[in-house]
Amino acid sequence: MQEMIKIEGLKKGFEGQHVLKGIDLKLYKGEVMTIIGSSGSGKSTLLRCVNLLEYPDSGHIYFKDQDILAKGFDVNSYRSHVNMVFQSFNLFNNYDVLGNLTLGQIKVLKRSKDEAKEIAIHNLKRVGMQDFMHADVRKLSGGQKQRVAIARALSMSPEIILFDEPTSALDPEMVNEVLRVIKDLADDGLTMMIVTHEMRFAKDVSHKVAFMSEGVISEFGTASEIFEHPKKERTRQFLASLNI
Amino acid sequence: MNIDLVRSFEIFIENFDSFMYGVMMTVLFAIVGTVFGLIIGLLVSGIRAIKIEKTDSEPVKVIKKIAELIIRFYIFVFRGTPMMVQAIFFYYFFRDIFHWTHLEAGLVIIAINTGAYMAEIIRSGIGAIDKGQKEASRSLGLSNVQTLLYIILPQAIRNSFPSIGNQLIVNIKDSSMLNVLPITELFFQTTSIAGSNMQFIETYLITALLYLLLTSLASLALNLFERKMGLAKAHVEMCS
Numbered sequence: 316m317q318e319m320i321k322i323e324g325l326k327k328g329f330e331g332q333h334v335l336k337g338i339d340l341k342l343y344k345g346e347v348m349t350i351i352g353s354s355g356s357g358k359s360t361l362l363r364c365v366n367l368l369e370y371p372d373s374g375h376i377y378f379k380d381q382d383i384l385a386k387g388f389d390v391n392s393y394r395s396h397v398n399m400v401f402q403s404f405n406l407f408n409n410y411d412v413l414g415n416l417t418l419g420q421i422k423v424l425k426r427s428k429d430e431a432k433e434i435a436i437h438n439l440k441r442v443g444m445q446d447f448m449h450a451d452v453r454k455l456s457g458g459q460k461q462r463v464a465i466a467r468a469l470s471m472s473p474e475i476i477l478f479d480e481p482t483s484a485l486d487p488e489m490v491n492e493v494l495r496v497i498k499d500l501a502d503d504g505l506t507m508m509i510v511t512h513e514m515r516f517a518k519d520v521s522h523k524v525a526f527m528s529e530g531v532i533s534e535f536g537t538a539s540e541i542f543e544h545p546k547k548e549r550t551r552q553f554l555a556s557l558n559i
Numbered sequence: 560m561n562i563d564l565v566r567s568f569e570i571f572i573e574n575f576d577s578f579m580y581g582v583m584m585t586v587l588f589a590i591v592g593t594v595f596g597l598i599i600g601l602l603v604s605g606i607r608a609i610k611i612e613k614t615d616s617e618p619v620k621v622i623k624k625i626a627e628l629i630i631r632f633y634i635f636v637f638r639g640t641p642m643m644v645q646a647i648f649f650y651y652f653f654r655d656i657f658h659w660t661h662l663e664a665g666l667v668i669i670a671i672n673t674g675a676y677m678a679e680i681i682r683s684g685i686g687a688i689d690k691g692q693k694e695a696s697r698s699l700g701l702s703n704v705q706t707l708l709y710i711i712l713p714q715a716i717r718n719s720f721p722s723i724g725n726q727l728i729v730n731i732k733d734s735s736m737l738n739v740l741p742i743t744e745l746f747f748q749t750t751s752i753a754g755s756n757m758q759f760i761e762t763y764l765i766t767a768l769l770y771l772l773l774t775s776l777a778s779l780a781l782n783l784f785e786r787k788m789g790l791a792k793a794h795v796e797m798c799s
Contacts, residue, residue, distance in 0.1 A: 366698050370613035390614055395700030405695035409713045418709060419699035464695075471699055 316343040317379070319475055319506055320365060320397075325374035327360055334360045336530035338374070342475070342508060342523075347501045349509045349517040351541075352527035353553060358510040359402075361527070362477045365508065366399045395423045398468035402480040404460040406452040412439070412463050413448045416470045424471065431470070438466040442496045458489030465496055476500070478509040514557055518542045526550045567761040574752045581748030582769055588734035588744060589777075592669035593727040599670060600677020601712060603630050607678070608685050608711060609703045630678070637675035643736040645672060650740055661740040669734060676726055684719030685711055720788060724781035728774050745769060 318341055325338040334357045342348050350358045363369040365376060367383065367390055376383050383393055407415050416435035420426045426434070439445045442462040447455065452463060461481055468476050478497065482490040494516045501507065501520045511517055517524060517538065524541040526534040526549075534541060534550045545551045571578060607630055611623050637645065650664040659667075688711060696706040716723070735746035745766060753762040 367614070368694055368698065386616070388614075391697075391700045391702050393700075394698055399695075399698040401691060401695060401698075403689075403691050405689075405691035407692055407696070407710050409710065409717070419696075419701060422705050422709065423700040467695075467699070 316345065318342075318377075319344050319346075319379060320508070321375075321377040321380075322361075322365070323375040323377075325361070325364060325376065326372045327357075327364055327369060328372055334530055335364065335371070338532060340525065340532065340535075342506065344474075344506055345504045346522045347507045347509065347520055348523045348525060349511055349521040349538075350525045350527060351511065351514065351517055351553075352533075356527040357530045358527050359479050362399070362479050362508060362510050366394060366397060366477055368399070391423065395419070395471055396473055397475045397477065398471050398473040399477040399479060400461070400464050400468050400481050402483050404457070404464045404484070406460055406463060406467070408453055410452070411448075412444065412450050412452055412455075415452060415463060416467050419467070419471050434472075435466070435470050438469040439463075441469065441499070442466045443492075456489060457485045458492045461485065461489075461493045462496055465493075465500075469500075475506045475508065478507060478511070480510050480512065482511070482513055514542070514554070526553065528553070562760055562764060563758075564761075564764075566758060567764050570752065570756060570758065570762050571765045574748075577748045577752060578745070578765065578769065581743065581745035582773065584742065584744040585731060585734050585746075585773065588665065588669050588737065588742070589727055589730040589773075591666050592673045592730045592734065593723075595666075595670035596673025596677045596726065596730075597723060599674025600679075600681050601716075603633070603674065603678040604681035604685060604715070605707050605712060606630060607682060608707055612703075634675045634678055637672050638679070641736070642668065642672045642733060643739050646737055646740055661742055665737045665740050665742040669730065669737065673726060673730060676729075677723065680719045680722040680726065681712075681715050683722075684715035684717075687718045688714050717788065720785055721781075724777075724785070727781065728777050731773050731777060732770060 320340070320342040322338050322340040325335055326333070327335040338361055340348075350361065352358050360369060364371050371384065378393060378397065382388065383390070407418065410418060413432065413435055416438065417428065417431040420431035420434060421428060436445060436448065439448060442465055444459060444462050444466060447459065447463070452460065455463065465476075465481075481497065482493050485493060490513065494513060497507070497509070498516075498520055509517070509520075521538040524536060524538050525532045526541060526545075528549050534545060534547045541550065542554065545554060606626050609623065611620050615623070646665065646668045649668055650659075650661070653659065653664075657663075692710055693706055696710045697703075701709070734742075734744050737744060738747035738750065741747055749762055749766040753759045756762065
């Protein structure tokens with residue numbers, strides 16, 4: 316399997332506080348990796364470092380063997396291959412649903428308007444939002460917004476999608492509609508890195524699970540290894556606190 | 560104290576052409592000042608919004624730092640001194656270089672002065688946009704400049720529209736300060752008319768009413784435009 320992301324000795328701090336204290340990870344093509352752990356353990360910071368929304372203090376991140384922290388590396392081009400879906404959706408309020416999906420395609424991937432629209436509609440169908448093509452994004456429900464955000468990421472034809480707690484800002488009844496969409500993407504073989512608190516979902520969808528605690532990956536393994544036979548006491552405590 | 564309204568009306572009719580010329584010049588200065596001031600404000604606030612990033616090369620970091628310092632100095636000077644002083648200082652300072660007329664100097668000064676205020680207005684409009692939209696744009700691969708052009712500035716203008724409109728009304732009134740150059744705007748014309756008929760109260764009453772009419776019409780037009788903008792739905796065509 317092709318190595319998509321390799322992280323070595325990644326460290327990141329904010330104002331003297333060490334959030335990531337040396338992360339090593341590998342993500343392979345077609346793999347779904349979930350990152351779990353309590354709040355403040357550094358999960359989101361790790362994901363943001365992979366997308367370079369946060370710049371690491373030290374360590375290396377490789378995307379298909381290219382050092383993304385190297386001088387002169389084309390960050391914008393990299394990001395068009397590795398998209399991110401955010402907890403708070405972050406849709407562009409000055410565009411309708413279709414505009415949100417076509418802007419990046421037209422401006423970054425230089426697709427024609429017609430092609431971008433066609434791809435956008437295809438992806439809106441994938442997430443069940445084709446009837447909202449011209450809707451004002453501010454008027455959508457949380458679940459609908461997140462599905463549009465996923466379709467926006469998909470429209471860039473990314474090689475990897477990073478999900479940063481995609482259901483945390485949703486009402487309980489809207490969580491499943493989003494998780495169903497992500498599950499479908501996993502079934503389609505999309506490479507994904509997901510930070511989530513939805514343990515049942517993580518267990519169901521993940522090939523690999525990383526349990527983070529206090530800025531390090533405390534335990535790493537398959538979903539069954541982590542959820543059914545955790546080796547470390549800290550992992551057992553965390554899962555027990557969630558009744559898993 | 561009595562105001563002879565009939566005499567006021569007579570002065571208005573007798574000097575109708577002069578008043579109308581003054582109104583026309585005032586409108587010209589207010590519109591040019593606001594439009595070009597907005598363009599300057601957008602440029603300045605746009606440049607300010609592009610922060611130094613760790614991925615920037617050293618020369619880019621230095622250029623961004625210098626640009627930030629120049630912009631801060633510009634805003635500091637133009638917001639911190641009266642436009643009347645700016646008008647006289649810059650007109651004479653650059654007269655031998657540009658060989659400009661009073662009219663040209665006045666238009667440039669009102670635009671640059673307004674630009675400093677617009678820059679701060681747009682900056683607060685940018686501040687009102689949640690940073691998540693910027694992050695989402697960058698995470699799709701859009702550059703800093705593309706993010707500004709297609710995501711941030713359109714929303715900042717929309718957010719700041721009441722304050723931008725207010726600046727037009729301020730310019731209608733503040734263009735009177737340019738009479739020191741001199742510019743033959745409404746206030747200058749009034750001073751000339753009152754100086755010849757010596758009926759200051761009656762003459763300035765007309766001017767006050769004309770300024771009120773201008774600012775009211777501007778408010779009305781801005782309200783209509785704002786309402787229309789509120790209903791307008793941005794579409795992807797915007798970015799073509």
